Amino acid sequence: MKIHAKAGRCIFLAAVAAVGVGTIGSPVFGESQPLTDPAYSFRGSLTAKYIYRTAELPGQRFSDQDIYSTLRLDLTTTKEKGYEFHFLGWGRADIDGHQNQTGFYPLEDVGNAYSKPVQGYLFEAHLDMNKPLPLVTQIRIGRQSGTRDEPVFFDGLAVDLGNDKLTLSLYGGAAIHFYEIDSTWGRDSLQGAGLDLTPFSFSTINLDYLEVKDKREFTDQQDTLTNRLAAAKVTLRALAATYITGKYRTLNDDPRDFSVRAATAWTEGGGNVSLGYFRQFRTQNELTNEFSLFFDVIGKSSPYQSYDIKLRQFIAERVAFDAGYFDRKLLDEGDQNSFDRNFSRAFVDIELSGCLFAGLACTLTGEQWKTGSNKYQSAGFDATYAWRRLNAKEAKISAGTYYSLFKYDYYVMPGVRDKVRTYYVNMQHPFTKNFSMTAAYEYEHGIENYNTVKIGMRYDF
Amino acid sequence: MISKALCAKHVLAVLLFVVCAAASASPLYGDTPVPELQPRNAAQASSGKVPFPRPGSHKGKWIEYHGSQVLAEGNSTVKTGKTCGICHDKIDCITCHETRMPRDHTNYWRTRSHGFMAEGNRQRCMTCHRQDFCIRCHMETAPRTHTATWTTRHCTWCHYGSGFAPESNCVVCHKTALHTSAPHTVNGSMNCSLCHH
Numbered sequence: 017m018k019i020h021a022k023a024g025r026c027i028f029l030a031a032v033a034a035v036g037v038g039t040i041g042s043p044v045f046g047e048s049q050p051l052t053d054p055a056y057s058f059r060g061s062l063t064a065k066y067i068y069r070t071a072e073l074p075g076q077r078f079s080d081q082d083i084y085s086t087l088r089l090d091l092t093t094t095k096e097k098g099y100e101f102h103f104l105g106w107g108r109a110d111i112d113g114h115q116n117q118t119g120f121y122p123l124e125d126v127g128n129a130y131s132k133p134v135q136g137y138l139f140e141a142h143l144d145m146n147k148p149l150p151l152v153t154q155i156r157i158g159r160q161s162g163t164r165d166e167p168v169f170f171d172g173l174a175v176d177l178g179n180d181k182l183t184l185s186l187y188g189g190a191a192i193h194f195y196e197i198d199s200t201w202g203r204d205s206l207q208g209a210g211l212d213l214t215p216f217s218f219s220t221i222n223l224d225y226l227e228v229k230d231k232r233e234f235t236d237q238q239d240t241l242t243n244r245l246a247a248a249k250v251t252l253r254a255l256a257a258t259y260i261t262g263k264y265r266t267l268n269d270d271p272r273d274f275s276v277r278a279a280t281a282w283t284e285g286g287g288n289v290s291l292g293y294f295r296q297f298r299t300q301n302e303l304t305n306e307f308s309l310f311f312d313v314i315g316k317s318s319p320y321q322s323y324d325i326k327l328r329q330f331i332a333e334r335v336a337f338d339a340g341y342f343d344r345k346l347l348d349e350g351d352q353n354s355f356d357r358n359f360s361r362a363f364v365d366i367e368l369s370g371c372l373f374a375g376l377a378c379t380l381t382g383e384q385w386k387t388g389s390n391k392y393q394s395a396g397f398d399a400t401y402a403w404r405r406l407n408a409k410e411a412k413i414s415a416g417t418y419y420s421l422f423k424y425d426y427y428v429m430p431g432v433r434d435k436v437r438t439y440y441v442n443m444q445h446p447f448t449k450n451f452s453m454t455a456a457y458e459y460e461h462g463i464e465n466y467n468t469v470k471i472g473m474r475y476d477f
Numbered sequence: 478m479i480s481k482a483l484c485a486k487h488v489l490a491v492l493l494f495v496v497c498a499a500a501s502a503s504p505l506y507g508d509t510p511v512p513e514l515q516p517r518n519a520a521q522a523s524s525g526k527v528p529f530p531r532p533g534s535h536k537g538k539w540i541e542y543h544g545s546q547v548l549a550e551g552n553s554t555v556k557t558g559k560t561c562g563i564c565h566d567k568i569d570c571i572t573c574h575e576t577r578m579p580r581d582h583t584n585y586w587r588t589r590s591h592g593f594m595a596e597g598n599r600q601r602c603m604t605c606h607r608q609d610f611c612i613r614c615h616m617e618t619a620p621r622t623h624t625a626t627w628t629t630r631h632c633t634w635c636h637y638g639s640g641f642a643p644e645s646n647c648v649v650c651h652k653t654a655l656h657t658s659a660p661h662t663v664n665g666s667m668n669c670s671l672c673h674h
Contacts, residue, residue: 071584086576088568104568106576120619125587126610129617139571161571167607195613234612261548279545290545294600308608309599313615314592317599326542340541344597359597387597392590422590436585458583466584 058477060089060103065454065472071122072465080123081112089477100144107136122464126195137194139169151177162187164210164224165247165263168306169194171201178212185210193305197234205229206306222249230304235312243304244268257281257288267307271297286330295321299351314355319347338365357387376401381418390424396438409446416440436462450476544604574605615650 063086071078089103108127115121115128127135142158153176162168163176163185172189188207193199208226215221224247231240244267251261258280265272273296281288300309300317309317322344331337344359346352363383371378377400385392396418404411422434439459446452453473460466547561582591595602 069584084576086572088572090566090568102566102568104571118619120623122588123584124618126614129613137575139575140568161567163567167574193607193609195607195609197609197613197616234616277545277548288542290542292545305607305609310595310602310608310611312608313611314595314599322600326545328542338541342598355592355596357597361598385594385597387593390593390596392593420585422593424593434585434589438583438585460584462585464584464588468584 056091056093056098058089058091060087060477061474062087062477063472063474065470068469069123070467073122078114078121078123079112080110080114082108082110082127084108098146100146102140102142102144104140105136105138107134109134122466151179153177153183159192162208164208164226165222165249166208166224166226166245166306168206168208168226168228170206181214183212185212191228191230191306193230196305199233200231203231203233204305218253220249220251222251223247224249226306228304228306230306241302241304243307245272245307255280267300267303272300273297286336288328290324290326292324293321294323295319315353316356318351318356320344321347334369334371336365336367336369338367339363352388359385359387361385375403379416390422392420392422394418394420404446406446406449409444409452411445412443414440414442434462436460620650 063084065084067082067084069080084107086106087103088105089101091101093099110127110133113133115124115133121128138159140160142156142160145155145157147153148155154174155176156174157172159171160169160174162170163174169192170187170189171192172187174185174187177184177186186209189205190202191204191206193204196204206226206228208224210225211221211223213221213223224245226245227242228245229240229242232238245265247263247265249261249263251259253259258278260276260278262274262276264274273294275292275294277290277292279288279290296317296319298319300307300311302308302311311317322342324340324342326338326340328336328338340361340363342359342361346356346358349358352358361384363381365379365381367377367379369377379398379400381394381396381398383392383394396416398414398416400412400414402410402412417437417439420434420436420438422432422436424432424434438461440457442454442456444452444454451473454470455472456468456470458466458468460468
């Protein structure tokens with residue numbers, strides 16, 4: 017559920033107030049808090065970013081200015097059976113009124129899909145009680161994201177029970193859909209339970225159940241969907257960095273998918289490899305927002321299988337090699353349509369740390385996608401120079417370019433080729449332990465030319 | 478005679494070798510001793526969370542790999558004090574996945590190529606997006622074809638010679654009042670608006 021303009025303005029005001037309080041409250045601007053605070057700790061960050069974009073089309077020029085801000089707060093008492101409060105809000109404002117919903121506007125994005133220029137999103141705002149009762153490890157109340165495998169947001173209650181060998185999580189409340197059109201709070205709901213078993217030190221078993229009810233208010237039918245997802249996952253570990261995990265899920269009592277992944281890392285040689293396999297058993301059509309594979313936009317997802325491999329190896333002390341391949345194939349070739357196709361992706365990266373002089377890292381990248389007759393190829397180079405580290409932040413500047421070639425059958429005629437050359441410069445500089453600024457410039461040269469300038473700041477409480 | 482392409486490959490290989498050699502010979506940023514960091518406050522001290530230094534795994538293309546690691550660690554990943562939770566809070570995941578875009582999400586991606594990825598790898602989109610995100614844009618904003626005279630042009634665009642298939646393209650945004658075939662032969666010289674208002 018989206019917070020409307022008034023709530024968005026509140027987030028901005030709260031963010032500004034928090035910065036003011038944080039700044040005034042600090043003994044010296046930029047210094048971290050004293051180590052001795054017996055009652056609680058207060059951490060958080062405020063970020064603000066100004067983005068200016070232009071687009072040049074033949075005979076036309078467009079511009080847009082937006083401001084984005086994120087406020088995060090983490091309040092924790094230091095007692096063992098203590099309390100925590102976590103908050104994460106994000107807001108954006110169109111500051112020049114350039115948003116046009118009636119015709120094509122080359123700088124249009126999801127923020128322009130609203131009638132008002134300010135939007136705010138509240139991702140987390142929950143109070144946690146740690147160990148309030150024997151066997152109850154935590155109770156969370158408020159706006160929160162899920163802690164299980166499925167990415168969900170809800171306003172409600174979550175309870176964790178158990179010990180190191182066996183834990184049970186119960187959660188439920190009003191489902192939150194941040195971008196849903198015409199949504200009404202409380203009409204969508206979800207409830208779930210998860211069980212984690214650790215029978216042996218080398219194995220974990222996870223069992224999950226999640227039920228979601230979604231009233232689809234953007235369609236004429238105004239129907240309500242209910243989906244029940246059940247999942248069982250087994251993970252086996254060998255040595256410190258080798259594992260294999262398999263997961264099987266059902267949806268509304270029908271088999272939905274199976275996945276297996278194995279990975280290992282060898283610290284001596286500085287490398288790791290990961291292998292994965294996924295199989296979707298049945299066609300996925302209209303589903304609730306949490307589970308839908310974008311059916312209402314691009315149609316059904318037919319049964320398919322995919323596998324992937326990723327490899328990383330340091331081929332010299334300061335030369336890292338990364339490569340990966342992903343392949344997706346429909347089980348029945350006859351199921352292919354505009355938005356459901358066979359797909360493959362391959363990438364290669366070579367990263368050189370300390371090349372030429374200390375602090376400089378250079379990366380060469382190459383990537384290719386292929387879906388049916390559509391292809392994408394890209395090659396690029398990045399150079400990053402870091403010269404200072406303050407707390408966890410580096411002072412660094414990156415510059416690079418990459419060339420992209422798209423061959424596709426969309427829009428006007430089959431076999432269209434788009435060549436896009438992108439140049440960018442990014443800079444980050446921490447001025448104190450708490451305050452840093454960023455600046456970035458990007459130029460995209462293709463059918464249209466885009467310029468993007470970003471100037472941002474971050475203050476850590 | 479050596480072709481230009483072969484020559485370029487050889488030059489590139491030599492350059493790569495030289496740069497690798499130089500990289501191996503020069504001091505590495507970070508080789509200098511890192512001062513031992515102290516927790517910033519009492520709560521951090523009691524939880525054992527320290528923000529730095531990062532583990533050796535968190536280098537280079539770590540972003541490409543971290544999802545696999547999260548999958549392996551299961552639901553305990555976000556629980557304080559275990560695996561990722563030693564340094565990270567659950568809120569760290571949300572902060573990235575909801576407010577920061579991948580590098581390839583450029584203006585070109587936004588206006589043209591994101592559909593290209595969606596046709597073959599919806600699972601990647603699902604990492605951050607749910608369906609309502611797509612619907613919000615596609616039902617509230619207009620694509621590049623929909624300029625001033627679109628109303629009169631759309632008949633021939635869809636039904637004659639554009640390469641478009643209405644049943645798989647128009648429906649991305651339009652859920653109602655959809656007609657996927659014309660009731661009569663259509664050609665580009667017709668003025669559809671004479672009959673269709």
